[in-house]
Amino acid sequence: MSKPIHRLGDLQLRILKVLWAQPAATVAQVQQGVGSESDLAYTTVATMLRKMEVRGLVSHREEGRSFLYSAVVGAEEVGRGFGTHLVERLFEGSLTETVSHLLTTREVSRDELDELDRLIQRAKRRIR
Amino acid sequence: MSKPIHRLGDLQLRILKVLWAQPAATVAQVQQGVGSESDLAYTTVATMLRKMEVRGLVSHREEGRSFLYSAVVGAEEVGRGFGTHLVERLFEGSLTETVSHLLTTREVSRDELDELDRLIQRAKRRIR
DNA sequence: ACCTGAACACTACCACGGTAGTAGTACCCA
DNA sequence: TGGGTACTACTACCGTGGTAGTGTTCAGGT
Numbered sequence: 185m186s187k188p189i190h191r192l193g194d195l196q197l198r199i200l201k202v203l204w205a206q207p208a209a210t211v212a213q214v215q216q217g218v219g220s221e222s223d224l225a226y227t228t229v230a231t232m233l234r235k236m237e238v239r240g241l242v243s244h245r246e247e248g249r250s251f252l253y254s255a256v257v258g259a260e261e262v263g264r265g266f267g268t269h270l271v272e273r274l275f276e277g278s279l280t281e282t283v284s285h286l287l288t289t290r291e292v293s294r295d296e297l298d299e300l301d302r303l304i305q306r307a308k309r310r311i312r
Numbered sequence: 313m314s315k316p317i318h319r320l321g322d323l324q325l326r327i328l329k330v331l332w333a334q335p336a337a338t339v340a341q342v343q344q345g346v347g348s349e350s351d352l353a354y355t356t357v358a359t360m361l362r363k364m365e366v367r368g369l370v371s372h373r374e375e376g377r378s379f380l381y382s383a384v385v386g387a388e389e390v391g392r393g394f395g396t397h398l399v400e401r402l403f404e405g406s407l408t409e410t411v412s413h414l415l416t417t418r419e420v421s422r423d424e425l426d427e428l429d430r431l432i433q434r435a436k437r438r439i440r
Numbered sequence: 441a442c443c444t445g446a447a448c449a450c451t452a453c454c455a456c457g458g459t460a461g462t463a464g465t466a467c468c469c470a
Numbered sequence: 471t472g473g474g475t476a477c478t479a480c481t482a483c484c485g486t487g488g489t490a491g492t493g494t495t496c497a498g499g500t
Contacts (some may be wrong), residue, residue, distance in 0.1 A: 191322075191457095192457095193456085193457045193458070194319075194401065194457085194458090195457075195458065196440065197376065197401050197402065199441095201402075206317070211477075212476085222458090224458090224459075225459070225460050225461085226460095226476095226477090227459085227461070227462090228460055230479090231458085231459080231460080231479095231480095232458075232459090234478085234479085235457080235458095239456095247322065248467090249465090249467065249476075249477060249478085250477065251477085252393050252475085259402075259424075262402070263403075263413050263417065264417045265337065266398055266402055267398065267413060267417060268418070270395065271414065272396055273322070273325050273326075273329075274325065274390065274391055274394060279415075279418060279428075280424055280427040280431065281394075282414065282426055283414070283428060284431055285391050285392075285395060286399065286411070287431065287435055288409075289388070289396070289477095290396070290407060290437060291396060294430045294436070294439055295413050296408055297432060297435055297436050297439065299360050299408040299434075301429075301432050301436070303408060303411065303412055303424060304429050305334070307420060307425055308337050308429070309413055311425065312414055312422075312424060314446090318485095319486095319487095320488085321487045321488070322488090324487075326458090339448085340446090340449080344485085349493075351488090352488090353489070353490050353491085354446095354447085354490095355489085356488070356489050356490055358447085358448065358449090359449095359450095359488085359489075360487085360489090362449085363486080363487080363488095367486095370475080377446075377447060377448085377473095377497070378448090379447085379448075379497090382499065388471055407444090416456065427470090
């Protein structure tokens, strides 16, 4: 169990999401996947990937002249890091307070509420 | 409505929490409140407070020879920033996915589930 | 009147996220 | 074989969080 991943940059998160969606991707592919909203230079993405590899977030393997990058950390770990950080730091570990906060500061549709309801019931059943 | 507060440092968060707990606090008091886990130099806290004031997170007023710092941003705003960031970036805006994640990666007690249940029901009633 | 201690001010330094330019390299195509 | 092209490597720069030392000021006690 490595130390929790807390504090990931925005770009890093976006990159990881691209890599989670496919087993491996070239720099160009990552750039594509990431650059929908903001166009980034090819070298920017490449540099970020290299930095992330040093940090152990991704890894690469050579494929011809290109590098194929893959995510090393899973969405689980990153999510856990982020989520725990949110819950712990901001709401003193109170899950309900956190969710309450999420509920009240966002637009919530009835469908989402129904889905949440189902979620809770399922969790309840699982616990006993 | 100022721009959302996204990305606050750990220390900054801890400082804010101290300031939210009381209307105003001197540097020494903040240092006390913050330093339970890790002892920080007085000057470190003071510097951080000054930086945070520049950024508009806190403000100070003079009281004798001491500064009394107060939080400018509320827990609401910070929470919104953080929460939105979590939901948007990591879970593509899916609230249910986020909550699901929080549920599955943490120990959840029966009481918490009941409380969450109540929360959802209340929100449902509010919406229709 | 002097010394001490508390308080802020200024400065410095490191790490890292983010961004990108430039340089080197190797492949492929005409 | 020469030239464009695609790719990585290296370097640089800025902002900011985090940490703290040094400098300065000023009030209070003796």
